[in-house]
Amino acid sequence: MNNPKLWTKNFLIISTANFFLYFTYYLLMVTITIFATEKFHASPSQAGLASGIFVIGILIARIFSGRYIDQVGWKKMLYIGFTFFLITTCLYILVNNMYFLLINRFLNGAAMGIASTATGTIVAKVIPNERRGEGTGYYTLSLTIAASIGPFLGMFITGHASFYMNFIVCIILLVFSFIAVFFVKVPRLEFKKEQLEQRKGFSLHNxxxxxxxxxxxxxxxxxxxxxxxxxxxxxxxxxxxxxxxxxxxxxxxxxxxxxxxxxxxxxxxxxxxxxxxxxxxxxxxxxxxxxxxxxxxxxxxxxxxxxxxxxxxxxxxxxxxxxxxxxxxxxxxxxxxxxxxxxxxxxxxxxxxxxxxxxxxxxxxxxxxxxxxxxxxxxxxxxxxxx
Missing domain, CATH: 1.20.1250.20 (MFS general substrate transporter like domains)
Structure with a gap:
């Protein structure tokens, strides 16, 4: 019996888009403290906050995006996440004070939480059940490679060019992935009436x-x-x-x-x-x-x-x-x-x-x-x- 196909167009696009998401995440995570220190003379605690507040944004967004992704629609949530992430990444170029930086880092993290929840949900659906472990393993390679290349390239760019070049590189790659996700065909998921009723209300289960x-x-x-x-x-x-x-x-x-x-x-x-x-x-x-x-x-x-x-x-x-x-x-x-x-x-x-x-x-x-x-x-x- 032949295994169902894993390397489909949808799988490749979502994995690539996820790579660029996490590439931006890790590149900016290791360099944003330097940016805050050199650009705004931030203290070590303020620079650390500029890095950590991003994760807070991710956590809050994931709680609510996981709750509402089925109602909003998987593909629509994907578009919202990538659009929001691209816009907030562009805003780094306009940052002119520490308060602006902290607000944008939080919003950028929230956008990351929405987009990565959408990519993770969609890829879980396009991976055949018979190849669940293998497919998830290959998919998470996008994160692993991003975690290796992102910090290295970020430090290299910071040491050899203007710090703003980090933002420009991230924006270019995110534009590419933003265009690519429009070609993803997201499988439809039908919900029974009782399943929809269970989603109503404000409870931990939801x-x-x-x-x-x-x-x-x-x-x-x-x-x-x-x-x-x-x-x-x-x-x-x-x-x-x-x-x-x-x-x-x-x-x-x-x-x-x-x-x-x-x-x-x-x-x-x-x-x-x-x-x-x-x-x-x-x-x-x-x-x-x-x-x-x-x-x-x-x-x-x-x-x-x-x-x-x-x-x-x-x-x-x-x-x-x-x-x-x-x-x-x-x-x-x-x-x-x-x-x-x-x-x-x-x-x-x-x-x-x-x-x-x-x-x-x-x-x-x-x-x-x-x-x-x-x-x-x-x-x-x-x-x-x-x-």
Whole structure:
């Protein structure tokens, strides 16, 4: 029996559009603090707020876009999100004070939340159920590659050209993706009368998909570990005198995600999610442990490789599981629920973990996170694996 087709025009367009969304996200996330500091002489806390308020915008928008995406329409929500995101990205060129920057960062984050919820919902529908793990894995590669290229290119442009060139590059790429999404054919989803009645009112059930919450809790703990690397790896490599090698950490991470994604996705579909999730979480915990013991460049890059195999696999798998366990008519809510929980882990991670650094230093922090991620294996078992 032949597998249904995965690499359709719709799948390719949505994946490409998602790449440009996250490319802009990561490029500006690592450079906006420099912009705020140099342009408006912002204090470190103000510059940090300029970066973090974007995530707040994402979270708020995802809660409401997941709630209303079915009523508004998936394709219409896609257009709204991309239009809003393109406009607010253009507005960066006009920013002339710190207050304007903070407001626009919040609105830009909200637009990102709407657009990414729409792309995640639509791609969940166009991926055949028989290839759910494989398709979700390839789709989330757009995020992984963006997370590798965006920060690198942003820092390169900042160091070799005017800072405003960052905005221009993002705008050009977003215009391209904005045009492309108009050629997406979004599958129609018919709702029964009782399903529409359930959506009325203001209740938790209408903002979150309850069946997706257990795996989303696991996703939060995994994302917490990811945030410890994303935020503190640069400072850590300076502390252990591995700055030059440290610049290659995320490159190695991306390479191993790219290499592993094809077969981990197929294993998910053919052997089940437990076959993939247990070893992936263990590999992630091992990566954090090696990171805590790093003294040489080889061990640092080895941790990057295991990080790619571990976190790179879990991040796509939890999204596929959230959709898999949820009713078809609540795919939008399942997608936004999983994203919200992952964003919470990444968003609150730096704030919480930052308190531990003065107490146990970076090595102690990564050892602590290794233990937490190892415990997450049992959390996964009780919340989803045993079922």
């Amino acid at each position: 903002f979150f998909e309850i069946k997706a919450i257990p795996i989303s809790i696991v996703a939060t703990i995994i994302a917490l570990g990811y945030s410890s690397i994303l935020i503190f790896i640069t400072s850590y490599t300076k502390e252990v005198n591995l700055v030059d090698v440290g610049s290659l950490f995320f490159v190695v991470y991306a390479i191993f995600v790219l290499v592993s994604r094809p077969f981990t996705g197929r294993w998910f579909d053919k052997k089940g999610e437990n076959f993939v999730m247990y070893p992936a979480i263990l590999l992630f915990a091992t990566a954090l442990f090696i990171l805590s013991q790093t003294h040489k460049g080889f061990s640092l890059l080895s941790a990057g490789a295991l990080f790619g195999l571990g976190y790179g696999t879990t991040s796509s798998s939890v999204q596929a599981i959230a959709v898999k366990v949820s009713p078809k008519h609540r795919i939008g809510l399942a997608t936004s629920t999983n994203f919200i929980f992952q964003d919470l882990g990444i968003g609150i991670g730096p704030f919480i973990l930052g308190y531990f650094v003065p107490l146990i230093d970076y090595r102690g922090l990564y050892m602590m996170m290794a233990v937490i991620e190892f415990i997450c294996i049992f959390l996964y078992y009780f919340l989803h694996g045993k079922k």
